[in-house]
Every structure is written in C-alpha cells, then in structure tokens.
Amino acid sequence: MPAIAIIGAQWGDEGKGKATDLLGSRVDHVVKFNGGNNAGHTVVIEDEKYALHLLPSGILSPNVTPVIGNGVVIDVEVLFRELDDLAARGVDVSRLKVSASAHVIPSYNKAVDKVTERFLGSRRLGTTGRGIGPTYADKMNRIGIRVQDLFDASILRQKVEGALDLKGQVLTKIYNRRAPGVDEIVEELLAYADRLEPMVCDTGLLLNQALDRDEVVLLEAGQATLLDVDHGTYPFVTSSSCTSAGACTGSGIPPRRLDQVIAIVKAYTTRVGEGPFPTELFDDSGEHLRKTGAEYGTTTGRPRRCGWYDAVIARYAARVNGVTDFVLTKLDVLTGLEQVPVCVAYDVGGVRHDEMPVNQTDFHHATPIYEYLPGWWEDISECRTFDDLPANAQAYVEAVEAMSGARISVVGVGPSRAATIVRHDLL
Numbered sequence: 299m300p301a302i303a304i305i306g307a308q309w310g311d312e313g314k315g316k317a318t319d320l321l322g323s324r325v326d327h328v329v330k331f332n333g334g335n336n337a338g339h340t341v342v343i344e345d346e347k348y349a350l351h352l353l354p355s356g357i358l359s360p361n362v363t364p365v366i367g368n369g370v371v372i373d374v375e376v377l378f379r380e381l382d383d384l385a386a387r388g389v390d391v392s393r394l395k396v397s398a399s400a401h402v403i404p405s406y407n408k409a410v411d412k413v414t415e416r417f418l419g420s421r422r423l424g425t426t427g428r429g430i431g432p433t434y435a436d437k438m439n440r441i442g443i444r445v446q447d448l449f450d451a452s453i454l455r456q457k458v459e460g461a462l463d464l465k466g467q468v469l470t471k472i473y474n475r476r477a478p479g480v481d482e483i484v485e486e487l488l489a490y491a492d493r494l495e496p497m498v499c500d501t502g503l504l505l506n507q508a509l510d511r512d513e514v515v516l517l518e519a520g521q522a523t524l525l526d527v528d529h530g531t532y533p534f535v536t537s538s539s540c541t542s543a544g545a546c547t548g549s550g551i552p553p554r555r556l557d558q559v560i561a562i563v564k565a566y567t568t569r570v571g572e573g574p575f576p577t578e579l580f581d582d583s584g585e586h587l588r589k590t591g592a593e594y595g596t597t598t599g600r601p602r603r604c605g606w607y608d609a610v611i612a613r614y615a616a617r618v619n620g621v622t623d624f625v626l627t628k629l630d631v632l633t634g635l636e637q638v639p640v641c642v643a644y645d646v647g648g649v650r651h652d653e654m655p656v657n658q659t660d661f662h663h664a665t666p667i668y669e670y671l672p673g674w675w676e677d678i679s680e681c682r683t684f685d686d687l688p689a690n691a692q693a694y695v696e697a698v699e700a701m702s703g704a705r706i707s708v709v710g711v712g713p714s715r716a717a718t719i720v721r722h723d724l725l
C-alpha cells in the first residue's frame with residue numbers, strides 16, 4: 299500500500315486542500331510535512347466551508363489520523379485555536395499527532411518577520427507575517443525551539459536563553475524594537491505544554507509502521523513548487539521544502555517508500571506576494587479571473603495576482619517532483635472566454651525557452667509565447683464525467699495535458715467535493 303504525496307505545481311492555492319479531502323475517505327494518515335500557518339486551504343463539504351491553516355486537510359475525514367510532521371513550524375496558539383474551532387463545529391480532532399521534532403514559532407519570530415518586511419521596503423517579499431522565515435532560519439542556525447523542548451523546563455530555558463542572546467540583539471540593535479525577556483518566552487511556551495503533550499510522538503516511526511501494515515499515508519504539501527526554498531523563484535519563496543523530496547525529509551518517510559506524486563495545478567495561474575510571474579495579467583482578463591475564481595488569499599485576504607496557464611511551469615513541476623498525476627482544478631473558471639491563451643514557452647531577449655530559465659534575471663524578463671485554444675460557453679459545473687464536458691473544454695484539458703509532462707487524472711469544475719471529474723482513479 300502506498301505513500302502518496304500531494305504537492306502544488308505553481309505558487310500555491312491550487313486546491314490542494316480539496317484534493318486531499320477527496321482522497322480522505324480512502325487514506326489512513328494525512329501528514330502535513332512543511333510550512334506552518336502561512337498555508338490556507340479551503341475545503342467545501344456539502345454546504346459547510348472550512349478554512350484550514352496549520353492542520354492537515356485530512357482532519358475533516360472521520361477515519362483519518364492527521365499528523366503534523368517534523369518539517370512543520372508550529373504556532374501552538376494557532377494550533378489550539380484551529381482545533382477548538384473545528385471541535386465547536388462537530389469535527390473530531392482527538393486523533394491528531396504532532397512530531398516531537400517539529401519546531402515551534404515563538405512570538406519573537408512573528409515580530410522579526412513583520413519588522414524585517416518593513417525594513418526591506420521595496421525589496422520586501424510580501425510574507426504572510428506568521429514568523430515562518432525566521433523560525434526556519436533559527437532551525438538552520440541551530441537556535442530553534444522544538445516541540446519536545448516544551449516538556450523540560452530547564453532545557454527550554456537554556457534554549458530560549460541561547461536564542462534570545464542572538465535574536466534579542468537583532469530586535470533591539472538592528473530593528474530598534476523591544477526584545478522579550480527569557481522569563482516571558484519560557485512562560486509563553488510552557489503554558490502550551492500540558493495540552494500539547496498527549497498529541498506528541500515519534501511521527502516518523504508511527505508513519506513507517508503504518509506503511510509496514512499496508513496502510514495508506516498521504517503527505518500534503520503547504521505552498522508549492524515555485525515557492526520551494528531550493529526549486530522556487532528564490533528569493534521570492536517561502537522558507538521550506540514544498541516539493542515531493544520535502545515530503546520525505548519533513549515526515550521521516552524515506553524516498554523509496556514514496557509511490558505516487560500528485561500535483562495540483564490550476565487551469566490558470568495565481569500568485570500572492572512579490573516576485574516574477576510571466577503570464578500575469580494587468581487588464582480586465584486578470585480581474586475577470588480574480589472575480590470568477592474568487593482569488594483572494596485564505597490566510598491574509600490579499601487579492602491574488604492572476605494570469606494564464608503556464609505549461610513551462612507545469613513541465614518544471616512535473617520534473618522536479620516526479621509527478622505521476624495532475625489534478626487540474628478550476629476549469630469552470632475559464633468558462634465564457636472566446637479563446638483561452640496557454641503559455642507554451644518564453645521569449646527572453648529574442649531567445650525561445652521551452653524550459654524554466656536557469657537564471658532568475660531571465661525569468662524576470664521572460665515574455666510568454668501563447669497558443670490560443672478555442673473557448674466554451676456552457677456551464678460545466680454540473681459535469682461529472684469527461685464526456686459531459688463540451689468538446690472545446692475536453693480539447694483544452696487534452697492540449698494542456700500534452701504540454702505538461704504527466705497525465706491529468708482529475709479535473710475540478712467547482713469548489714465542492716462533488717464537483718470533480720475523475721479520468722483515472724488516484725488510488
């Protein structure tokens with residue numbers, strides 16, 4: 299039985315939450331392996347809409363064990379709030395498991411995140427301000443605080459002292475802000491310990507044993523390929539590994555146990571925050587996509603930047619992640635266009651690029667080369683089989699599939715669980 303990764307192919311918000319939820323009834327464990335509450339997944343089940351940030355979307359499926367893996371950074375206050383909100387709506391959240399090795403986002407890192415953005419001015423990244431970058435930086439810098447540290451007051455104090463030795467100076471001397479005292483932070487973190495402890499375990503062991511028993515483990519990415527700290531549009535990225543390789547390091551499941559990689563890709567492209575975006579639209583078409591697709595951030599409410607489908611990005615995502623199946627979401631949003639442009643390659647200074655340019659500067663200057671596919675006018679939101687789709691919508695899916703480097707196994711035609719066309723079973 300398999301370990302399956304679900305990842306985003308573009309710059310996030312492709313509909314990973316819905317895809318995870320769709321598979322939910324057939325999997326045993328759903329693991330969040332990277333990022334933190336910078337993610338925002340909207341899942342619609344019948345008339346109920348859920349916005350999840352830190353919890354894996356699998357928490358909504360009654361028989362799934364949701365797991366927060368070692369690769370995640372946790373704002374414990376947000377975790378408890380999200381659990382309480384779901385419990386108040388009748389969701390059973392008692393099965394959640396949290397890795398003892400995941401890092402915790404202390405309050406000073408939220409301050410550092412916000413103040414760094416202000417300090418950067420026009421060079422800012424447009425982060426979510428949740429303390430994600432500074433917490434991963436502390437992890438790499440070996441001054442991070444881990445979940446397990448919360449259960450040993452003397453160790454915790456030593457770690458906080460070590461961290462604040464450096465971060466306190468950064469806050470006061472560089473950013474001219476008040477540095478919190480050691481007592482204040484130790485108290486803040488210790489206050490979480492009693493409630494958190496029963497959820498904590500060796501999640502890597504738990505998941506490998508589950509695979510030994512032939513159970514299905516689904517690894518759900520936050521963010522996406524082009525936001526990956528190694529493979530994305532650096533420095534306009536998040537600070538974690540969002541690609542399929544990150545699913546292994548962030549969960550403790552070895553690469554050879556990963557059987558399937560499902561990439562979620564939107565039928566057009568969006569991006570939140572700063573950074574290059576070749577197919578971005580600044581005209582009425584962009585506004586049309588934003589309005590029709592309700593492209594406003596789940597986490598920060600910011601309007602998402604919108605543009606046409608970019609097959610160069612899809613091919614890149616297929617390669618970097620070893621994609622076995624694409625889920626093409628939001629096809630319904632493209633209904634009602636005379637023609638649907640698809641970017642097939644870039645022009646950089648008169649030179650055609652069929653693959654992602656290796657230099658960021660070239661990517662910044664890439665002009666899309668478009669192919670124009672005929673549009674359709676029929677409402678497709680009630681279509682449930684591929685044959686139900688109008689001929690031009692079918693042709694769009696087939697054309698995009700041929701350009702994108704892996705088969706399109708599922709097509710989304712609306713936000714709800716039911717609004718889905720399955721061409722090839724994912725499990």
Ligand code: GDP
Pocket residue numbers: 306310311312313314315316337338339340341342591596626627628629630631709710711712713714
């Ligand atoms: P995630 O971060 O990748 O989980 O995606 P988000 O939840 O941030 O954004 C995707 C949005 O698209 C959500 O509001 C979903 O409810 C919605 N959605 C997902 N699939 C479809 C689809 O096929 N059609 C439409 N119209 N909306 C969809």
Ligand code: IMO
Pocket residue numbers: 306309310311312336337338339423424425426427428430431519520521522525534535536537569570571572596
């Ligand atoms: P989901 O999981 C879209 C973007 C931010 C910013 C950059 C760095 O919903 O797809 P960070 O706070 O992570 O340091 O910000 O990454 N970003 C996302 N954009 N969807 C997300 O998550 C994102 N998570 C972070 O806007 O540009």
Ligand code: MG
Pocket residue numbers: 310311312337338339340596
């Ligand atoms: Mg999102």
